[in-house]
Amino acid sequence: MTRLELIDRIKKICVELSGQTVDAAHYVINNADEIPFHSMREVARRAKIQPVSLVRLAQKLGLAGYGELRQQFIDTTPERHQRDRQSVNRNVLSAQTLIAEMGKSPGLKAFVDSFFATEQAIVEQARTHLSEERLESAVELLARAPKVYVIGRRTAFTPAFTLAYTLQKARPNIVLLDTPGGAPEGALDDIQPDDAFVAVTFAPFNRLVQRLTEKASLSGARVIAITDSFAAPISKFAGPLHFVAQTAGRAFPESTLGAIAIANILAALTISRLGEVAQRRIRENERFLVNSGEYLLSGAPKRRGRPSKSN
Numbered sequence: 563m564t565r566l567e568l569i570d571r572i573k574k575i576c577v578e579l580s581g582q583t584v585d586a587a588h589y590v591i592n593n594a595d596e597i598p599f600h601s602m603r604e605v606a607r608r609a610k611i612q613p614v615s616l617v618r619l620a621q622k623l624g625l626a627g628y629g630e631l632r633q634q635f636i637d638t639t640p641e642r643h644q645r646d647r648q649s650v651n652r653n654v655l656s657a658q659t660l661i662a663e664m665g666k667s668p669g670l671k672a673f674v675d676s677f678f679a680t681e682q683a684i685v686e687q688a689r690t691h692l693s694e695e696r697l698e699s700a701v702e703l704l705a706r707a708p709k710v711y712v713i714g715r716r717t718a719f720t721p722a723f724t725l726a727y728t729l730q731k732a733r734p735n736i737v738l739l740d741t742p743g744g745a746p747e748g749a750l751d752d753i754q755p756d757d758a759f760v761a762v763t764f765a766p767f768n769r770l771v772q773r774l775t776e777k778a779s780l781s782g783a784r785v786i787a788i789t790d791s792f793a794a795p796i797s798k799f800a801g802p803l804h805f806v807a808q809t810a811g812r813a814f815p816e817s818t819l820g821a822i823a824i825a826n827i828l829a830a831l832t833i834s835r836l837g838e839v840a841q842r843r844i845r846e847n848e849r850f851l852v853n854s855g856e857y858l859l860s861g862a863p864k865r866r867g868r869p870s871k872s873n
Contacts, residue, residue, distance in 0.1 A: 565638040569594055575622050582615040583622070590619065590631075597635040598792050601802065602628040604693040636792040680811045681819050688807040688820035692827075700803050700828055703784050704729065705835040707758035711750065711778065713739040713771055714762035717809075721788060721821035722762040728829035731847050732840035739774065747774055755782030761796055762788045762821060764809050775799050786828075788821050 569591055576587050589609035590597060597605065605628075606613040613628075620631040704710060710729060714722025719740075726738035739746040753759070759778035763771045772795060779785050779799040787800035790809040797804045807820025833840045851857065 582611040586615040701831040709735040718762040721825040725825035757783040
């Protein structure tokens with residue numbers, strides 16, 4: 563079914579609806595592009611209706627609830643199937659696009675301006691996909707879980723490392739699943755049902771990240787996913803804690819700015835939630851780094867040489 567066919571189905575049943583269910587139908591018809599990106603409560607807030615009206619609309623369409631209705635809009639998202647086909651060749655396609663654009667560009671400044679405008683748009687789009695409800699749930703999990711595991715491979719490693727590094731400054735028991743020895747699964751042997759597992763993966767989705775996420779989920783851990791597609795297979799483990807950030811920009815091979823922005827907001831909100839506990843840990847960490855000589859500080863006293871022996 564195409565997006566237009568889905569909307570046409572909703573239009574046809576409008577005459578059978580009443581009350582706020584009619585308002586729900588009209589909002590969905592007129593704002594179809596928003597539906598894949600927002601929770602039921604967020605759509606209801608924007609439409610100024612009760613969330614149950616969206617449930618009734620979905621049921622009128624023969625669906626179990628709003629989740630199925632939203633999934634149908636996700637499945638009919640424009641360019642989704644094209645992106646899936648192209649993702650395995652994204653490095654080649656990104657390089658071809660960059661070379662072609664530089665050849666057509668009227669100058670370096672124009673290319674730079676366009677590059678930064680695209681990157682800013684990626685961050686803005688990541689922002690529009692967020693909802694307070696999901697952020698609250700994710701932050702509560704990151705703040706309270708006994709242990710937090712984080713994984714991301716290849717380009718997805720950057721936002722994964724950003725989140726793990728920042729959280730480690732604010733709270734203990736943060737585990738970044740890196741693979742210098744080739745056995746990242748070993749760290750999951752002791753994962754517990756109350757732990758959190760954060761997975762970052764972009765299309766074409768990483769098989770190892772998928773398998774380790776499944777292992778964590780089967781162990782009872784709560785999963786948070788950061789991907790570039792609502793159709794990511796990993797979403798079935800994350801459920802509502804699935805955050806989406808576009809990666810298709812001018813960067814090679816893909817832009818990670820949206821995912822990094824999500825990692826940063828999750829870390830910032832977690833630090834805020836932890837309060838004085840996080841502040842004390844961060845203060846002690848910074849004191850250690852300064853005293854260890856990690857930083858080049860202006861005005862720092864020069865190290866004295868050894869005093870010469872007297873004759």
